[in-house]
Amino acid sequence: MSDLTHITPDHSHAEPKRLSAGTYVAAFIILFLILVAFADLFVLVLxxxxxxxxxxxxxxxxADHGAHH
Known part of the structure; x- marks a missing residue:
């Protein structure tokens, strides 16, 4: 039987945690370096x-999401 007295709180309106801009820059650089190391010229460009x-x-x-809140 399920316990109907236990109600989970609604987290649908909670803001998701955002990573810092430096994290995204680092991810971009790492992915770009992987492309440089392992891709040929065509795949590198695309x-x-x-x-x-x-x-x-x-x-x-x-940026649009941040401007609204």
């Missing part, structure tokens, strides 16, 4: 474009 777009989209999303 991967770099993908990394820049991904991190720019995240930055735009987090």
């Amino acid at each position: 991967g770099t474009i993908g990394l820049v777009i991904t991190f720019a989209a995240f930055y735009t999303d987090s």
Whole structure:
């Protein structure tokens, strides 16, 4: 039988923890260095474009989210 008296608190409105900007810069540099070390030129170019777009989209999303709160 389940215990209906135990109610878990609603955490749906809690703000997620954000990592520091330095963490994201370090992640970008590490991923870029992995691309440089293991990719050929074509994959390096496409991967770099993908990394820049991904991190720019995240930055735009987090900057917009921060402006609203």
